[in-house]
Amino acid sequence: MQGLMNWLEKYIIPVATKIGNQKHLIALRDAFIGTMPATMAGSIAVLLNAFLRDFPTNWGWTGVVKAMEPIVAVNGFIYTGSLAIVAVIFSISLGYNLAKAYHVDPLAGAVVSIAAFIMGLTQTAETSLTLSQKLPANVISLIEEAGGTVTDGTTIGAKAWGFFNFGTHMGGSGLFTAIIFGFISVIIFSKLMKANITIKMPDSVPPAVSKAFAAIIPACVALYTAGIINYGFATLTGMPMIDWITDTIQQPLLHLSQGFGSVVLVVFLIHLLWFFGIHGDNVMAPVLSTIWGNAMNQNMNAFQSGAEIPYKWVSGTFNAFVWPGGSGATLMLVAAILVFSKRADQLTVAKLSLAPGLFNINEPVMFGMPIVLNPLYMIPVILVPCVTAGITYFATMTDLVKPVVVSVIWVMPPIINGFLATGGDWHSIILSIVNLFVGFLLWTPFVLAANKMNLEENN
Template sequence: MSSLVDKWQARLMPIANKVGNQKFLVALRDSFIGTMPIIMTGSFALMVNAFLSDLPGQFGWTWISSTFQWLIDINWLVFKGSIPIVVLLFLFTFGVNIAKIYKTDQISAGLVAVASYVITIGGSVTKTFELAGKTPGLSKAIEKLPELKLDGTNLDVTISSVIPGDQISARGYFTAILIGFISVIIFCKVMNRNWTIKLPDSVPPAIMKPFMSIIPAAIAMYIIGIATYAFNQLTGELLIDWIYKVLQAPLLSMSQSFWAVLLIVFLNKIFWFFGLHGGNVLAPVMASLFGVTMLANLEAYQAGQAIPYMWTDNSFGAFVWFDAIGVAIAILWQSRNKHYREVAKLGIFPMIFNIGEPVMYGLPIVLNPIMFIPYVLTPMVMVTVAYFATTLGLVAPVTQNVTWVMPPVLYGFFATAFDWRAIILSLVNVAISTFIYLPFVKMADKQEELG
C-alpha cells in the first residue's frame, strides 16, 4: 500500500502543481470566488423569502407571507442586484485578476471586460403574449408598429435598446469567459506597450491612470466590436447564442452524467490525500460547470420554472463533502487508539461545520496508507447514492446556494428548498461514511497494538 501511495504521489504532484500555478486558471478561480459575497447575499435573500413565502404556502399559513410582505419585497430587491447580473459581476473581477498578472490598471481592465461583453450580446427583448382570439382590425393597427408582430393568436412585443436579462445571468458565463479574456489581454498588452496618452508627471495618479487607459480600452473594445459585427453578419445569430448552443449546453449536459460527477469526487479526494487542496485545484472546472448549473437552478427556482439540472456545485456540499465525518464517529464509537480518540474529540465539532483539516492532518488521513481506501471510496459511494436518489426523483434537486459551513443534514434540507427527504439522504450518507471507515479504524487499532 505504501509503495502504491508513493507512485500516485510521484505522478499527481507535478500535475497538481502545474494546474495550481497556471496563472490564468488561478485568475479564473479567483474571479469566481470574488463574486461570492454578492452571490451569497442574493442567495440568503432568496432563502429567507423561501422561509417566509414558499414554506408557509405548503401548509396554508398565508398570514406569514402577508405579515412579512415588506421583507419579502426588500429581499427581492436585494436578489435582483445579485444572481440575475452575476455575469457582469464575474466579468469585472475577471478583468481585475487578469490585470494583476500583467501589472496594469485593474479598475480599467474590469470595466473593459464588462463593456466588451455587453458589445457582444443582444440589444432587444421579445415577449410573446397569447391572445384569446383574433381581434378584428388588430392586424392593421399592428402593421404601423414595428415593435409588434401578430402570428395567429400570438402577439410578439419587442423592446429595443435594453440588455436582455437572460444574457447577463448564468447562461452567459462561457461567452463572458471568452470575451473577458480576449478583451482584457488586448487591453493589458497595449498598455504594456505604452500605446497611451502621455501626460506630465505633475498630473495626479488618480487622473493619470484613467487617461492612460483610454487608447488601450478603445482598441480592445473596437476589436471586439468589429469581430462581433462580422460574426453577426456572417452567421445571422448572436455570439452568445452560438457559444451556448455549440459549447456551453453540451459541456453542461456532460457534467450531469454520473461518470463526470464520480470523476470529480475521485480527483478531489486523490488531491486531498496527497496534501493538496482538491477544491482549489479543481476550482476552475467546478465553477465553470457545476457553479453555472447551480446558478441556473437558482434562477429557474426563483422564476417558478422547471429545474434544468439534477447536479450542481452545492449538491456536492449537501450530500458528499462531509464524507470524512464518518471516521470521527467510527473512532469515537469503536477505536481504542488514544491518539485517534483525542484527535476525533477535538475535530468532531469543526467537522459539524464542514471544517475537516484538524482530522485530515491530525490523525493524519493525508498520506496515511491505511486511510487511503476509505478516504477515496467513501465519497464515491455517497455521491452514487445521492446522484441516483436525485435523478430518480427520490430527493428534489439542489436549487439553493447554501454557505459551505452549514452543518450536514441541515445543508441538504436547505439546499433542496426544504425537501424533508434530503434529511434522510444525508443521514444515510453519514451512516455509509461511518460503516466504511469502521473496519479501517479497527485495522489502525491492530497496527497500533502490534507496533
C-alpha cells in the same frame, strides 16, 4: 501500494501542481469566490421567500403570505441585484482578478471585462399578444404600419430596442460568455499594458489620472477586438455570439455534468489530490464553479421564479451531501476514531478536530492525523466520498430527494446544509443521515486496522 504512490507522485502530482498554480485558472477560481457576497445575499433572499411565501402558499396559510409581502418584496430586490445579474457581477470580478494576475491595474481590468461582456448582449425585446377575436383588415394595416406584426389576424407581435434579457443573458446562463470575453479582452489589455503601449503622463499628474490615461490605448484595442468578434460572428451566422456560446458550448457541458461518470471522476480527482496534500477543491474549483456552479445559478433562478428546476446535480450538491465534514467525509472518520480507536495520538487529534469538522473545516484532521500521505487512509479518503456521491446521485436522479436550489454557505453543518440547500425538503435529512452512516461504516475498518498497526509497532 508504494509503487502506485511513486507513480502518482512522479507523473500526476506535478501536473496537478502546475494546474493549481496556473495564473489564469487561479484568476477564474478567485473570480467565482469574489461573487460570493452578492450570490450569498441572493441565496438568502431566495431561501427566505421559500419559507415566507412558497411553503405557506402550498399549506394554505394565506394570512401569513399576506403579512410577509413587504419582506418578500425586499427579497425580490435583493435577488434582482445579485443572482439575476450574476454574469455581470462575475464579469467584473474576473476582469479584476485576471488583471491582478498580470500585475496591471485591476480596476481597469474589471472595467474592460464588463464592457466586453455587455457589448455582446442582445438589446431588442420581443413580445406577443394573442386576441380572442380576429382583427379587421384596417386595424391589421395600422399595426403593421407602426412596425408590428400580426399572425392569423389574432396574434400581435412587437419588438423594441434598448432592453437587455435578464433571464437569458445576465444570469447564470451568461457565465460562459462572460468567461470567454473576459479572458479575451483582459489578456489583450494586460499584454499591451505590460508592453508599455500606453499614454504616458508627466510625473506631476496625479496617480489616478495617470493610471486612467495609461489604460486608454490597451482598453480601446481590447474592446474593439471584442466588438469586431461580435459583429463578425453576427454578420456571418445571423445570430448573437452569446446565444451561440450558450447553445454550442455551455449546454453540452452542462448536460455532460449530469452524468454519473462526470460526478464520480471529479470527486475521485479532488480526493486523490488531497491525499498528496494538494487542496483538491481549489485545483478543481474552475471546473466546479464554471460548470456545476452555472447549473447552480440556473436552479436558483428557476426556484425563485417558480419554474421547473433544470438541473439535478449542481455545485451545492457536493457540499450538501457528498463530503459531510469536509473533503473525504472526514467527520465520520473523527466519529469512528472516537468510538473505536485505542490510539492516544489519533484520539487527541479527533477530539480537537470534532468542532471544526461539524462546520466542514477538515484541515486539522487532514494534516494532524495525518491523512495526507498516510497509506492506510488513502483508500477510504477516496472511496467514502465516491460512495456517498453514488448514493446522492441515485437519490436525486430518481427524485427521492429534490435537487439543490439554494446556495448555502459551506460552513453550514451537515443535515442542516442539505435541508436548506434543497429548499426545505425533509427527504434530504434522511439522505444526509444515510451518507453519514455509510461514511462511518466505511471509515471504521481502517480505524480498527490503525489500532492493530499501533499494537504491532509497540510490540
